[in-house]
Amino acid sequence: MQSAEWFYASEGRQAGPVSEAELTRLIREGVVAPSTLVWHQGLANWAPWNSLHPGGTAPSGAPPPTIPAYAAASGALPAHRFVYGGFWIRVLAYIVDTIIIGAIRKIILLPLGISLLERPYASPWFFAHIGELGAAGFVISLAYFVFFWVQYGATPGKMILKLKVVNPLGGPITVGQAICRYFAIILSWMTLGIGFIMAGVDDEKRALHDRLCDTRVIRVNEIPSLGF
Numbered sequence: 001m002q003s004a005e006w007f008y009a010s011e012g013r014q015a016g017p018v019s020e021a022e023l024t025r026l027i028r029e030g031v032v033a034p035s036t037l038v039w040h041q042g043l044a045n046w047a048p049w050n051s052l053h054p055g056g057t058a059p060s061g062a063p064p065p066t067i068p069a070y071a072a073a074s075g076a077l078p079a080h081r082f083v084y085g086g087f088w089i090r091v092l093a094y095i096v097d098t099i100i101i102g103a104i105r106k107i108i109l110l111p112l113g114i115s116l117l118e119r120p121y122a123s124p125w126f127f128a129h130i131g132e133l134g135a136a137g138f139v140i141s142l143a144y145f146v147f148f149w150v151q152y153g154a155t156p157g158k159m160i161l162k163l164k165v166v167n168p169l170g171g172p173i174t175v176g177q178a179i180c181r182y183f184a185i186i187l188s189w190m191t192l193g194i195g196f197i198m199a200g201v202d203d204e205k206r207a208l209h210d211r212l213c214d215t216r217v218i219r220v221n222e223i224p225s226l227g228f
Contacts, residue, residue, distance in 0.1 A: 009037040009046070023049075037169065048169065082170065084205035085163040085217040087197070096157030097144075105140050146178040164220050177213050184209030 005017035010032075018026070020040075026032040027049065034050040043052075085093075148155040153164045153172055165181070167173055173181070188195025188208045195208030204216060 006038055006040045008032060008039075008049070035168070082204075082216065083219045085158075085161075085219050086205055087200035089161055089163065089219075090158075090199060090205075090207075090217060091196075093155070093157035093161045093163055096160060097155045100156055101141055101144055104144065105137055108140060109136055142179075142182055145182050146175065149173060149178040149181065150175055158217070162220055164218055166216050166218055168214060168216060170216075170218070173213075173215055177215060180213040181209050181215055184212045187212070 006020060006023045007014050007016035008018070008023065009015070016023075023032065023038070027034055027036075032049075035048045037046040038049045038052070039046045145155060149165050150173065152159070153166065158164065165173055167177070184195075191208065199205045199207040199210070199217075202211075204210075206216065210216060
C-alpha cells in the first residue's frame with residue numbers, strides 16, 4: 001500500500017506534499033519541528049506531528065483543509081518559529097497595563113462613592129472601606145486581563161509592544177486559560193517575583209503562569225486593532 005503524502009505548515013504557508021519518510025527525515029534533521037502542523041488525506045484537520053500516529057492511506061486528490069487562520073495570519077509563525085517575548089519587554093508591557101488599570105479603577109469607582117481621588121490612603125475612610133476597594137479593584141483587573149487576552153490576544157500594554165498571548169500552537173487562548181493565567185500571575189507574585197524571573201531563563205520565555213496555564217508570549221509584526 002502506498003504511504004500517505006503529507007502537507008506541513010512552513011512560514012505560515014502550506015508546504016508539500018512529501019512522503020512520510022521524507023517528512024520524518026526533515027523532523028529528524030531539525031528542519032521541521034515535531035510540533036509543526038501537518039495533514040494528510042484521511043485527517044479531519046491539521047494537527048501537530050507529535051500528536052499523531054503516522055499512517056493512513058494515500059490521498060485521493062482531495063485538497064487539504066485550510067491551515068488554521070492563526071498559523072497563516074500576518075505576523076504569526078508556526079510553533080517552531082516563534083520569537084518569544086523576553087522578561088524586560090513583558091515588564092514594560094505590564095507597567096503600561098498597570099497605569100491603564102489604575103485610570104479605569106478611578107473612573108469606575110468615582111460614581112460608586114469609593115474613589116480615592118479626594119481621600120488619602122491613610123484616612124479613616126480608607127481603612128473602613130478597604131474591603132470594598134480591594135474587591136472592586138480585583139474584579140476590574142480580572143475583567144481587564146481576561147477580556148483583552150481572549151478578545152484580542154493581548155492587553156493594550158502588550159499591543160503597544162507587539163506582544164501576544166497564545167497557546168502552544170500560536171492560536172488564541174480560551175476563557176478558562178485566561179482566568180487561570182490571571183490567578184497564576186498572583187502566584188508568580190507570591191513567589192517573591194521568582195515566577196516572573198523564570199521568563200528570563202526558560203527556553204520559551206515562559207513565566208510560572210505560562211507554564212501552569214500552557215500559554216506563550218510571542219512577538220508579532222502586527223496586532224489586532226481595537227476598532228476605535
